[in-house]
Amino acid sequence: MDKGKIINIINEKYAPLNDECKLKFARNSKVLTLKKGDVLVKEGQNSDKAFFIVKGSARAYYLKDGKDITDWFAFENDFICAINSFFQKIPSPHYIEVLEETLLLETSRDDIMKLSNEYHAFEKLTNKVATKTMLKLQARIVSMQFQSAEQKYQNILLAYPQITQRVPLTHIASFIGITLETLSRIRKLHSRI
Secondary structure (H helix, E strand, O other): OOHHHHHHHHHHHOOOOOHHHHHHHHHOEEEEEEOOOOEEEOOOOEOOEEEEEEEOOEEEEEEEOOEEEEEEEEOOOOEEEOHHHHHHOOEOOOEEEEOOOEEEEEEEHHHHHHHHHHOHHHHHHHHHHHHHHHHHHHHHHHHHHHOOHHHHHHHHHHHOOOHHHHOOHHHHHHHHOOOHHHHHHHHHHHHHO
């Protein structure tokens, strides 16, 4: 898929951009096709890139005491970046890994800032992306604090109906803050219903 088509998807899903802005956005971005398991960002790396997923999926995760803890999922039409590194210009505390063959659009922080300064519509786009991210994070915090393991699992299925076919169960369990054994029990209960 070419950059123009990808930018038209972003245009439809997030904010309308004029033709001149789309052209500059395309000029300052690149399309990547990655294989399952490819790493976009490593812990300790300074990352100034944001990624829009056209097809496929990715996750952000931490390594803590040898344990892999999933912190974020991104699927088609989602943006993902090493948020701390991207905005604070510090080494990333986490990794971003592709979970299946993935087609994405990569844009640098500098180009995003230039486009935001030059085009009000692009600034609206970045604000929508930031707002969507904050709302997802807020929902996740509420879920982690106040919901049972079963409710957390139900919520992730509502948000991402195909997640169990696309993401290993260990990552799902980690993301919702339960053990794989607990997730297996919940899934077994639901298969009987």
